[in-house]
Amino acid sequence: MSTVQMKQHINLLKKAVGEIKDSTQERITQISTEVQFNPQDNKEFNDLLNEIKQDTLRKLHAFYELKVNNKTNVYQQELSNCSTNYSELQQQVLEQQEIVKEKINQNLQKREQYDKLAIRMVLNYERLKLYKKYFKSLKQYADRKSKSRLAKFNAYQKYQLGLQTKVFYYWRSTCHKTGYQTMLITQAAKEIKNIQSQFIDIVKILKAKIAETEEQIQIKKNAKAEFSYNLSRNLLKTISNLSMEVMSLHQVTIKDNQINNDENTKFLKEVNGLIQTKMNSIQQFKEKLKSNEEAAASETFKKNKQTIQFDLQNQSRK
Incomplete structure (x- = not known):
């Protein structure tokens, strides 16, 4: 298919899509103008809304009235709970003191272990410095070897490219036509x-x-x-x-x-x-x-x- 025909087909598609959009918009406009609200439905909705509001107000009044009547009983119950909680807290404080003493003893034991670990880390650090020095010498040797191999590889690539060029020219002069x-x-x-x-x-x-x-x-x-x-x-x-x-x-x-x-x-x-x-x-x-x-x-x-x-x-x- 030529480019001119493809452009014509694209233009026809655009025209068809535009006509479909216009007809759809006209239908939407027609539906929006035909739809009308009924005043009777609006009045029924407002009545229902007022009834819901009145019912909500009655429930709120009943809730707060019950809350005020039970306020004294609630305060007395909270006072008794506070006294009970105070005795429980005293017992928990004593138990917590015992736990803290035990943790202090454990920390002293751990401190001795940490001192031993610090001495071991110093020894490992000195050993690591010796390893780094040895690794640096090995890396320098590997870099020299890598550069030598890369130079040989580049020379081989250059030779191979020249050989491919000669073969290509020969092939083009004999078989390509x-x-x-x-x-x-x-x-x-x-x-x-x-x-x-x-x-x-x-x-x-x-x-x-x-x-x-x-x-x-x-x-x-x-x-x-x-x-x-x-x-x-x-x-x-x-x-x-x-x-x-x-x-x-x-x-x-x-x-x-x-x-x-x-x-x-x-x-x-x-x-x-x-x-x-x-x-x-x-x-x-x-x-x-x-x-x-x-x-x-x-x-x-x-x-x-x-x-x-x-x-x-x-x-x-x-």
Whole structure:
């Protein structure tokens, strides 16, 4: 698919999405204007709200009245609890003093262990300094070895790169030309097959739309549906002829084992120009009919057109 066709498909998609957004916004506006509040419902809601408020006030009055009546009993209960808690706290303080004494004895024992550990750490530190000195000498030796190996590796890489360059130039002068021609022929054959498959898919879509249009003619006997049928049949005939030309070009390419890029490019441009011309003619005629037809018929025609465009675009993407 060419860049021009891709841009056209993208523009058609944007236009369809814009129309869907406009219709959705109109529906939302219509619903918002149709919805109205009932004054009777509003009055019932206010009555229910007042009843809830009154019930809440009654419950609050009852709660605080009960709280004031029980205040004296609560204070007496708290006083008895405080006396009980005081005796319990005295017992806990005595127990805590015993625990503190035991912890002090344990800390003294740990202090002796810490002193022994500090002496051991000093000895380990001196031993670590000796290890660092030995490690530094080993590291210097390893760095000298690494630099020597890196220099040898760079020299080998330079030699290998020069050898690859010589081999590449020799290969390009002997084998590259024939391989490039074969690649062009294979690529052109694949492109022709892709174009042929796209045309076949388009023909299938048009056949399906022709069947839908025939059914619409049988039901409604609408002259516009008959016009769509004739238009689709003419397009089908044109696409079929183009498909036959592409198949013929593919057979000639396979038979001669040659390809002319200029002729192929010219042929593809002519095909694209023909399709674009047909599309422009259809759009101009559609605009002419659109100014004279009624609103209902215009909406039906627009939906059918969008369906065809979406099917063609989805098929072209595949």
